[in-house]
Amino acid sequence: RRQRALERLAEIRRRLQTARLMYLNAVWLARQNKPNVLEASYAKLYAPPAILDAVKAALDILAEAGVRNDRMLEKLFRDVKILDIGEGTQQVQRLVVARQLFSFPRDR
Numbered sequence: 001r002r003q004r005a006l007e008r009l010a011e012i013r014r015r016l017q018t019a020r021l022m023y024l025n026a027v028w029l030a031r032q033n034k035p036n037v038l039e040a041s042y043a044k045l046y047a048p049p050a051i052l053d054a055v056k057a058a059l060d061i062l063a064e065a066g067v068r069n070d071r072m073l074e075k076l077f078r079d080v081k082i083l084d085i086g087e088g089t090q091q092v093q094r095l096v097v098a099r100q101l102f103s104f105p106r107d108r
Helices: 003-029 038-066 072-085 088-100
Strands: none
Touching: 003 038, 003 088, 038 072
């Protein structure tokens, strides 16, 4: 059981680091005045589910203590749910990626 928990935490850390690197790559391209639509969309697709899994794991570990309104973890859970809405739904980001990769025309 302990081994499974450690493996879960290692997987979460790997996914969070991957999301971080994706965002940093998109930011770096933007600062270089290079196109970054595809890279930013990849990051927006990948990061919210990875972050949500991390927050859910923390909630599992902390149980009821993690969901009290005065706890940072409860705020993180709300914030990560908003990422999907605020940054564009997963569906929208998939369309952006498809258009970038395959030169699909925009809807009119």
